[in-house]
Amino acid sequence: MNKVTIKPQWSLTREGGGTLMPRLIELLRLVQQHGSLARACEASGLSYRHAWQMVREGHALFGAPLLRMSPGRNSTLAPLGEKLVWADRRITARLTPLFESIASELEAEIAQAMEEPPAVLRLHASHGFSIEILQQQLAADGMQLEWKYCTGIEAVSAMTSWQCDVAGLHVPHGEFEAAGVEHYRPWLRPGEQMLIDVSTRRQGLMLQAGNPLRVRGMADLARMDVRFVSRDPGSGTRLLLDLLLQQAGVDPAGPVGHAPCERTHAAVAAYVASGMADAGFGVETAARRFELDFIPLQTEQYFLLCDEAFFDTPAMQQLVAVLGSEEFRAAANQLPGYDARHAGEVHRLEDAFAGLGLARRGG
Structure with a gap:
């Protein structure tokens, strides 16, 4: 199967015709990463003379x-250089999951046009870092996989309408579990569907390094001096955010509910790290990757959902085997805030949420 790669790239054209090229933006990113122009040149393969000329042209x-x-x-980056690099990092964080989904669709279309065998498993899933690892390991295991990143509701809706075989979703532990299950209830079919554990993960507040505004919890998001970046309505993370706001006495429909939104944890973290917001909400891994402070607030379980009739197929059994492997568990456990010790364990839907009224149909 062909491998399609799509990467976000942008340029900036000034009035009068001058253009800031992507190669210079990449050089500035490497300077931020390595701490010197010389080391950035080593990493990029550019000569120091050529790199310095690029910087001079950008200055001009x-x-x-x-x-x-x-x-x-x-x-070190000057303020303008910092702004350009953070714009690039935000673009990458926001668009990469979307481009990966489009690439997977293109791979399927090209395979069909070339009369190649279709993907043996179609996975629609809420974006997460353990799911990224699963995709990589399934590909390394030789599986022809078609996937799409979307909200959990979009994923389970697609599965029940035969647009995909497996859906990825997450449900909070503890007091918010019932509300999390209710979020997906219209598409749940007790007695007909199976759940497979992927990992648990911690969600919480992402804060600028050092927490200069001394944010201590959800109630502080109502403060006028705290700029907040939220998640997209309809996502499982937005549901959890609203539940935590209500618990803290903050109206989710108030000013916090009208904050700018991003569609992934990494995009939220990049937004905060760039200085455009003081706080965001998401998983710990994203906060750590962008060197943000993090206040853990809630643990949740990430599952895969499939029809019982599909569970016994070779493709699904291969997926479960990869999830249950030591290789997957070790890689996922390296993610800050993730715990994959039960990855690959299988449950009937009605057993996984016993006591929440998910009775088997006809029972």
């Missing part, structure tokens, strides 16, 4: 410096 284009040079050839 904007009339403002992009780098600050220090003794010993150490470099």
